Amino acid sequence: MYAAPVSRLIAELSRLPGIGQRSAQRLAFHLLRASSEEAAALAEAIQEMKRTVGLCERCFNLAVGPLCRICEDPRRDDDTLCVVEEPSDVIPMERTNEFRGRYHVLGGALSPIDGVDPEDLRLEELFRRVEGGGVREVVVATNPTTTGEATALYIADSLRERAPSATVTRLASGLPVGADLEYADEVTLGKALRGRSSL
Amino acid sequence: MRVTRLTARDFRNHSRVELELGPRLTVLHGPNGAGKTNLLEALYFGCVGRSCRTSNEREVVRSGEGVARVTVEGEDEDGRHLIEVGFSPGEPKNARVDGARIERPADASVRPLVSVFLPDRLELVKGPPSPRRAHVDRLVGALWPARAQARAAYSSTLGQRNALIARIRAGRSAPSLLEPWDSELARHGAELMRHRRDACALLVGPFCARAGDLGLHGEVELRYRPRSRAETVEELTDELRERRASDLERGFTTHGPHRDDLELRHEGRPLRAYGSQGQQRVALLALLFAERDALADHGRTLLMLLDDVMSELDRERRERLSGLVLAGGQALITATEAEHVPAGRGPGVTLARVEDGKVWVEAGASDGSWRAAPRAA
Ligand SMILES: Nc1ncnc2c1ncn2[C@@H]1O[C@H](COP(=O)(O)OP(=O)(O)OP(=O)(O)O)[C@@H](O)[C@H]1O
Ligand SMILES: [Mg+2]
Ligand SMILES: [Zn+2]
Numbered sequence: 001m002y003a004a005p006v007s008r009l010i011a012e013l014s015r016l017p018g019i020g021q022r023s024a025q026r027l028a029f030h031l032l033r034a035s036s037e038e039a040a041a042l043a044e045a046i047q048e049m050k051r052t053v054g055l056c057e058r059c060f061n062l063a064v065g066p067l068c069r070i071c072e073d074p075r076r077d078d079d080t081l082c083v084v085e086e087p088s089d090v091i092p093m094e095r096t097n098e099f100r101g102r103y104h105v106l107g108g109a110l111s112p113i114d115g116v117d118p119e120d121l122r123l124e125e126l127f128r129r130v131e132g133g134g135v136r137e138v139v140v141a142t143n144p145t146t147t148g149e150a151t152a153l154y155i156a157d158s159l160r161e162r163a164p165s166a167t168v169t170r171l172a173s174g175l176p177v178g179a180d181l182e183y184a185d186e187v188t189l190g191k192a193l194r195g196r197s198s199l
Numbered sequence: 200m201r202v203t204r205l206t207a208r209d210f211r212n213h214s215r216v217e218l219e220l221g222p223r224l225t226v227l228h229g230p231n232g233a234g235k236t237n238l239l240e241a242l243y244f245g246c247v248g249r250s251c252r253t254s255n256e257r258e259v260v261r262s263g264e265g266v267a268r269v270t271v272e273g274e275d276e277d278g279r280h281l282i283e284v285g286f287s288p289g290e291p292k293n294a295r296v297d298g299a300r301i302e303r304p305a306d307a308s309v310r311p312l313v314s315v316f317l318p319d320r321l322e323l324v325k326g327p328p329s330p331r332r333a334h335v336d337r338l339v340g341a342l343w344p345a346r347a348q349a350r351a352a353y354s355s356t357l358g359q360r361n362a363l364i365a366r367i368r369a370g371r372s373a374p375s376l377l378e379p380w381d382s383e384l385a386r387h388g389a390e391l392m393r394h395r396r397d398a399c400a401l402l403v404g405p406f407c408a409r410a411g412d413l414g415l416h417g418e419v420e421l422r423y424r425p426r427s428r429a430e431t432v433e434e435l436t437d438e439l440r441e442r443r444a445s446d447l448e449r450g451f452t453t454h455g456p457h458r459d460d461l462e463l464r465h466e467g468r469p470l471r472a473y474g475s476q477g478q479q480r481v482a483l484l485a486l487l488f489a490e491r492d493a494l495a496d497h498g499r500t501l502l503m504l505l506d507d508v509m510s511e512l513d514r515e516r517r518e519r520l521s522g523l524v525l526a527g528g529q530a531l532i533t534a535t536e537a538e539h540v541p542a543g544r545g546p547g548v549t550l551a552r553v554e555d556g557k558v559w560v561e562a563g564a565s566d567g568s569w570r571a572a573p574r575a576a
Contacts, residue, residue, distance in 0.1 A: 112363035153379035
């Protein structure tokens, strides 16, 4: 229907989350009308992000370079680790200003239906970090969904065996059941952090 | 919410109908094929957002037309409300409450709670347990809205556990991974069982009383029959753990509240297997009225839609059923003969004749009789 390059851009855009065919068309035509500089700036921003941003070698949060900003920050406490499912879950946690420890990003949650086993997550890396010593408390902040809860239990069971000296805690259940951490507000999340209990 | 008015356009055999409902009861009578059940279905469609008769919803659109529309007007403590549902096959439904668009009509907080009796609902009494579990769980959600999510949480955990069993059998996951899923399943399962037990406890008394009212003589029982005897999460976890080997062998989760049942008994025997057609019918009605009682105690009124309930009852039982209907909430009854509904005339009752897709109000709302009465008093 359109010239081939336009169709190609529409096809690529419509693969993005939350972008349907119609929005993709609107974006493509907007870019078609935009100046070459504007279009180039967008393309470069995407390429630069892909070139420079990777995962932190230690916690698997997003990082420019080998370590993320939180792992590089000397003022953070090494003895508390907060375990989240996705890098996007770090942001709401940081906004609470309640947590001064470091993170560990799993890259998902256990889900037999989707074929996600422990080996598909950064769990072994987490256990090694805790076994290495120096971690007093592991705060499991996976989502309060079925898969997030099962993952939390799995972590607690495994750490009880592999690093019995570390305490494993779970966020207090003030979060709406089935919700994603990503959408929780600071106040609720802050309360959940302060009221955490042993797993 | 009490429904005051129903309008339907191009719904089944009705091209355009308007009906003012009686605040207590509306009786629709007319010959076979007139469109009585269709009107009852339209009311359900407007209140709940789907059909109570068919899963193939294109059937509700009048032949030769493209869109069926239903509006339901009503009032509650906050004032008047308007629910509009438009449906065109192949497209998402267009539902509005007080003018604002909503995703799923069932989520609308102003909509009335509806309970339906259709002849094929006898399956609830004589059929397999799964619709009975679903029925009890819906009642739980109506009684205590915050508890409604327990069923969904249990089902999704069960789905995960069954998927894991399949993976373990295929050698793709380790059996030890069952541990966290057993704990999760037990946590949601124990909660679901507690909710069901609570709901059934509220029904036991009213069920026996209503069954007696409707002339089901002899000893009547309603029993929650959980699959598991566990009283706590820990006990249920242990039970699941004990069955791991056999679950792995059979390929699915064999134990837990997804195998519960609600048993209705008469004279010491399950009505499901031993009851006569008439006894099963009365038992279903007694169950629906018991639910109305339980909901009333929780401050929620019910709109009961009773299709063709009178046809197989004798005169005495018709009288008793009429009495029960008028005793609380709001109801709509269809019947081929007006005389089959002894309560068909009186204050708060609308009597309407349906014939060939048209409706005439013979007594009640439109002739002003029930309106005039309170003003005169
Ligand atoms: N989509 C449709 N378009 C037009 N007519 C329809 C449609 N669906 C059903 N009908 C007609 O509606 C009539 C049945 O109406 P309904 O089931 O409401 O009857 P009823 O008054 O309840 O009768 P009964 O006393 O036998 O139960 C039938 O004649 C049927 O052909
Ligand atoms: Mg009918
Ligand atoms: Zn890091």
